[in-house]
Amino acid sequence: MKEAATKALMCFDTDGNGLDQTEFTEALQAFRFNRDSKKMRDTISNIFAKCDVDGNGRLTAKELTAGLPTSVLSRITKKLEAGWAFDPAVWATPSKAATVMGNSEAEALS
Numbered sequence: 001m002k003e004a005a006t007k008a009l010m011c012f013d014t015d016g017n018g019l020d021q022t023e024f025t026e027a028l029q030a031f032r033f034n035r036d037s038k039k040m041r042d043t044i045s046n047i048f049a050k051c052d053v054d055g056n057g058r059l060t061a062k063e064l065t066a067g068l069p070t071s072v073l074s075r076i077t078k079k080l081e082a083g084w085a086f087d088p089a090v091w092a093t094p095s096k097a098a099t100v101m102g103n104s105e106a107e108a109l110s
């Protein structure tokens, strides 16, 4: 089930270069980890730092698989077993997509 949980988290890597901390936070929010408290944000930061073993600010599937705490894994696994599925319409981030797509699109149109 580790692979399934990792795969679900990697769905949030919307720009395809590894999960950065914003995407990681969004991913965990989708699994209802965030109660919008400072403590929870600190926890997410700590997990991120722990997983990011090469310290490049992005998590690969491999880093996630190796570094995710069991408590997080089991929570995600339970959600997946209950039918949670990644829905781009809900979880995609238009603002980020616009940042990534903006320049090339503008060039294509001009």
Ligand SMILES: [Ca+2]
Pocket: 052, 053, 054, 055, 056, 057, 058, 059, 060, 063
């Ligand atoms: Ca990394």
